[in-house]
Amino acid sequence: MDWQAIGVSVRLALATTAILLVVAVPLAGWLAFTRRRWPVLVEAVVALPLVLPPTVLGYYVLIALGTQSPFGRWWQEMTGSTLAFTFTGLLIASVLYSLPFAVQPLLAAFQGVPSRLLEASDVLGRGPAGTLVKVVLPLSRAGLATAAVLTFAHTIGEFGVVLMVGGNIPGETRTVSISVYDSVQAFDYGSAGRTSAVLLVFSLVVLTATYALQRRGTRNWARL
């Protein structure tokens, strides 16, 4: 069993979830409450990973991270190392790939907050950021939980993008899905089966716990 790969996967999923919640909350807040029209374009871009094959997304990310691109060169100048085939590079790819899974539940939750409450907050002197923190987020707890779980689960299950961007470096970019694939390629069905079973049980436990919490949350909610 490849404990190292499991460690990489969990680390990647936790980091991706943490970064995405920080990024997606203001982004979804802006998309939900702006009165301009062009944000539909942003929404479409955010949703792209849902329709693009992981290899296509992986290809573009790889190009963007490489030293041929301005971003890749800038990164190399700043840090002295390259991004492609590193954990950091994999994390960037993973954040982009899971963006819709964080933004869309949040957007739905935010849009479900009655506009009366937003107006009440506005009249009572709170700006958009204050209203987001004081009213919108507390009323979107279920959406936040869904966004976190979906992001986490989606990152754990990622394969194509990891293969394209991360390569297969043990302890750095070899995730569970790659490890299982490698084991099968090497006819090591025993190792593949054990790693798969651990991942399966772990995922099931996390999802069950989250949905249980969420259900209790909504039940409390219904009384309000």
Place this chain on the structure above:
Amino acid sequence: MTGDAALTGDGTLDLHVRRHSVDARFILPLRGKTITVLYGPSGSGKTTILRCIAGLDRTNRGHVVMDGVTWDDGLRKHTPSRHRRVGYLFQDHALFPHLTVEANVAYGLPRLPREERRRRVHAALEAADAVSCVGRSVSQLSGGEAQRVALARALASEPRLLLLDEPLSALDAPTRSRLRTELRRMLERSRIPAIIVTHDREEALALADQVVVVIDGDVRQVGPPAEVFDRPTHADVARIVGIETATPAVVADSDAELVHVAIGDLRLTALSTQQPAEPHRPGDQVLVCIRAEDVALELPEKDGSHRSPRNQLPGRVTGVIAEGALVRVEVDAGFRLTAYITRPALDELDLSIGSEVVASIKSPAVHLITRHTAAE
């Protein structure tokens, strides 16, 4: 006690709202007036006006100038709601469901030391008679309690102007009539000028120091309630303030005190002091407005000598409709005239369709609305 304390400029609200089907403008004195009522039928644009004052909607090439400060010039300048220092009471109260009663009231308070904060929350709860709601969550409040807490929340941040959108409509009827008088007392005590939107005639009569009548997105009349309700200047104002009889007539002659109008062959006398700026002249086409409460019915004298000189109109009953404690009697007196009489009076007069009656109306109850002046 009036709202003067909150006013430091010219004390007026100068407004022109153009939005969708609304095109309403008025300059409203707020000094010395505690409560202004925006009155009109549902969908007439009252709430739109209120939302533009609060900054929740923008005027479209109109303006909102409050107490000398431009909040909205209809183009670029639009002071956000959060900088206007207004209190807004939403129709559904819009209390934050995830916060306690105290946290709701404290929501609009700036950063303050904890003691000071508590003191202001308590003072606001007290001013709105909501102290008994302390310690409860919002979901445990009744409609009337939620309304008080929402008012406390609006008062806590010490606004310059209070805006109340149908504040009593979400409540059941008994609570509504009880809270109406309480609301007036609370608002007087708060010393903050208030603008209240309502489509309820009784509410407007009970609460208003001045009434703005809004019909079809247009301001039709502004004035003290007695003036607006007893002397509407437009036929459609007369209709919504509940004038039951409105019939066209022509001014026959007038002097300093009295105006005589002709409705066909009939003559009616009204006081001529109603619109001193525009005295009636013979030939003016007017609308005669009479409220049904002001029409008394009696039986004709046996000898037929019922034609007394002033506002005694013989007629025939064409309809008898029970309306609660009163009975609405339609009389054909040469024009359609409506009278409200009590049930015992109906029995006493033994009226039914076809009965002969004499309707009498006091001159001050005959209100004339000019349609076309003779000069035109």
